[in-house]
Amino acid sequence: MLLKEGQVRIPSGCAVSAVISREGELMSGEKIVASMVPMHERSNGLGGGFAGYGIYPDMADFYAFHMFFTDKESKKACEYFLKEGFEIVKAEPIPVRKIPSITDEPLIFRYFLSPLRSRIADAQVDEREFVARAAMYINVRISGAYVVSGGKNMGVFKAVGFPEDVGEFYRLDEYGAYCWTAHGRYPTNTPGWWGGAHPFSLLDYTVVHNGEISSYDANRRYIEAYGYKCTLQTDTEVFTYIADYLLRRKRLTLEETASVIAAPFWTTIESRPLEERERLTYLRNIFSGLLVTGPFSIILGFDGGLMALNDRLKLRSMVVAEKDDKVFIASEEAAIRVLEPDAVNVRAPEGGEPVIVRVKEGKY
Amino acid sequence: MIILNARATDNAALNERVRAAKEDCEIVGCIGERFIGAGLSDKTINIKGIPGNALGAYLNGAKIFVDGNAQDAVGDTMNEGEIIVRGNAGDAPGYAMRGGKIYIKGNAGYRAGIHMKEYRGKSPVIIIGGRCGSFLGEYQAGGLIVVLGLNKDGKRIVGNFPCAGMHGGKVLLRGNADGVVFPDKVTARAATSDDVDYAKPHIQEFCRIFGLDEREVLSSPFTLVTPDSANPYKRMYVEN
Numbered sequence: 001m002l003l004k005e006g007q008v009r010i011p012s013g014c015a016v017s018a019v020i021s022r023e024g025e026l027m028s029g030e031k032i033v034a035s036m037v038p039m040h041e042r043s044n045g046l047g048g049g050f051a052g053y054g055i056y057p058d059m060a061d062f063y064a065f066h067m068f069f070t071d072k073e074s075k076k077a078c079e080y081f082l083k084e085g086f087e088i089v090k091a092e093p094i095p096v097r098k099i100p101s102i103t104d105e106p107l108i109f110r111y112f113l114s115p116l117r118s119r120i121a122d123a124q125v126d127e128r129e130f131v132a133r134a135a136m137y138i139n140v141r142i143s144g145a146y147v148v149s150g151g152k153n154m155g156v157f158k159a160v161g162f163p164e165d166v167g168e169f170y171r172l173d174e175y176g177a178y179c180w181t182a183h184g185r186y187p188t189n190t191p192g193w194w195g196g197a198h199p200f201s202l203l204d205y206t207v208v209h210n211g212e213i214s215s216y217d218a219n220r221r222y223i224e225a226y227g228y229k230c231t232l233q234t235d236t237e238v239f240t241y242i243a244d245y246l247l248r249r250k251r252l253t254l255e256e257t258a259s260v261i262a263a264p265f266w267t268t269i270e271s272r273p274l275e276e277r278e279r280l281t282y283l284r285n286i287f288s289g290l291l292v293t294g295p296f297s298i299i300l301g302f303d304g305g306l307m308a309l310n311d312r313l314k315l316r317s318m319v320v321a322e323k324d325d326k327v328f329i330a331s332e333e334a335a336i337r338v339l340e341p342d343a344v345n346v347r348a349p350e351g352g353e354p355v356i357v358r359v360k361e362g363k364y
Numbered sequence: 365m366i367i368l369n370a371r372a373t374d375n376a377a378l379n380e381r382v383r384a385a386k387e388d389c390e391i392v393g394c395i396g397e398r399f400i401g402a403g404l405s406d407k408t409i410n411i412k413g414i415p416g417n418a419l420g421a422y423l424n425g426a427k428i429f430v431d432g433n434a435q436d437a438v439g440d441t442m443n444e445g446e447i448i449v450r451g452n453a454g455d456a457p458g459y460a461m462r463g464g465k466i467y468i469k470g471n472a473g474y475r476a477g478i479h480m481k482e483y484r485g486k487s488p489v490i491i492i493g494g495r496c497g498s499f500l501g502e503y504q505a506g507g508l509i510v511v512l513g514l515n516k517d518g519k520r521i522v523g524n525f526p527c528a529g530m531h532g533g534k535v536l537l538r539g540n541a542d543g544v545v546f547p548d549k550v551t552a553r554a555a556t557s558d559d560v561d562y563a564k565p566h567i568q569e570f571c572r573i574f575g576l577d578e579r580e581v582l583s584s585p586f587t588l589v590t591p592d593s594a595n596p597y598k599r600m601y602v603e604n
Contacts, residue, residue, distance in 0.1 A: 038395050038396030038397075038416070039396065041375070041398060265524075267545075268524060271545070313498075313499075314455070314473075314474045314497065314498065317435075317436050317454060317455055317473075319454075332396055332414075332416070332417070332435055332436075333396075333414050333433055333435060333454075334395045334396025334414045334416060334435065335396070337395055337413075337414055338395065346433065346452070348454065348455070348473050348497070350497065350498070350523065351474070351498065
């Protein structure tokens with residue numbers, strides 16, 4: 001049996017990379033995959049993954065559920081459940097390229113879904129809540145079925161393997177996205193398995209993470225009180241639910257969300273001007289259970305933008321640069337130089353300082 | 365001097381070629397190759413491109429020149445030699461170094477000089493031309509760290525929590541360290557001319573290498589940070 005988080009500890013780093021076009025230009029996945037190569041040593045072949053935004057322009061009105069199934073039974077059970085709440089507009093295997101370095105894959109499918117109005121009305125929730133609940137239901141209740149991603153016009157592609165192999169496996173050179181995020185995994189504490197690879201996703205939110213959440217259990221207990229269930233058995237998952245909770249449900253801004261997750265020290269808060277001090281104190285007090293401690297650098301992707309954030313002590317590296325309308329973020333400058341050799345304004349954000357990039361309105 | 369192209373070689377193979385070379389090397393096309401010059405005692409290495417993490421780790425007397433930026437952990441645990449960076453450096457340059465010098469023309473990231481120490485006759489030196497991030501000289505036990513603050517971006521010379529856990533060595537900041545908050549267990553005061561004289565030969569050399577006006581750099585007041593006693597944490601854990 002596969003041992004998961006808490007059942008086994010594998011002491012061991014990770015790599016993240018991202019590119020976004022403020023003009024909404026669609027970029028093939030080729031370069032983001034190549035950007036992971038100089039950071040090869042940061043991964044150990046036990047997980048790699050990518051999130052692409054803007055990849056399904058012809059199906060942009062439908063929720064794209066990327067799914068892993070361990071067997072045909074779990075697929076059947078999941079489809080039975082989906083048909084009750086959604087019109088399945090299209091269902092197909094996600095095209096892959098068979099390569100020797102990626103083996104033992106689950107059944108990998110995608111469903112383009114339109115939630116049934118009547119069922120949304122029955123549930124007395126809004127559409128996004130309805131879809132989020134369906135994803136959560138599948139992960140918790142349908143054995144062997146995992147929602148890899150479930151937003152509109154976006155998708156997550158992940159596997160056990162090195163990121164450059166995962167990119168080839170999923171044929172990412174055939175997709176065009178205005179924003180790509182990437183992850184190479186070096187599992188700390190947990191074994192590498194397909195569901196445990198990054199990015200983690202709920203609706204259009206995706207998270208790639210380099211680090212280890214010391215406060216995982218405190219964060220998990222807090223967020224599970226609001227209907228989320230941590231089922232993928234690895235710490236990064238909780239970031240995704242915290243982002244969904246604070247941004248979608250509590251309607252916090254990205255800046256406020258960053259001030260919750262990577263809240264400054266009280267001594268630092270005391271040194272800020274009155275208005276900011278009050279804001280930071282309020283956020284730290286109200287959402288104390290969502291302060292994430294331990295080393296992390298994360299990139300949160302969402303419809304039309306991304307946010308990069310380091311832990312407040314900056315115990316992981318992150319470099320940001322730009323060129324024309326594009327912004328690049330990675331664990332190492334070398335990765336950025338692969339994406340754009342002539343990138344300028346190369347800088348390392350402070351611990352807890354969010355880097356927020358949005359695509360121009362109407363361009364995505 | 366022989367020219368080595370870093371493209372299409374991995375870390376280990378590149379380092380093998382550097383070690384095997386009978387003369388000084390220029391590495392071109394560097395893109396994140398790690399551990400360049402690790403443990404090397406006898407050559408000069410010029411680097412074009414972006415060297416990877418732990419550049420010059422355990423360096424033992426060799427000289428390394430980087431044309432652009434360097435990544436994290438430059439000179440990790442180095443023992444002797446020189447690392448000269450014409451751009452910026454990432455986090456933790458000089459991590460646990462105990463000898464030799466690291467000169468960075470631009471800015472440095474978080475934790476510059478963390479765990480730096482002295483060893484017998486050795487006393488390491490780090491000079492940062494621009495500014496640096498938080499936790500400068502964290503747990504510093506020996507040696508000299510100089511930050512000149514010549515950055516033009518208007519940002520403060522050093523981030524939060526400088527010299528946290530410092531129990532040996534010196535930190536010299538150019539200027540009055542306005543707005544910088546130091547921990548209780550260190551003393552920050554205006555440097556005397558004797559204090560500056562101690563660092564002067566290194567600062568002069570730094571200015572010569574990077575073409576800076578040494579008189580202008582040295583005309584400013586400096587702030588000296590030292591631990592309050594030789595062993596301020598003595599009573600915290602055990603009597604010893």
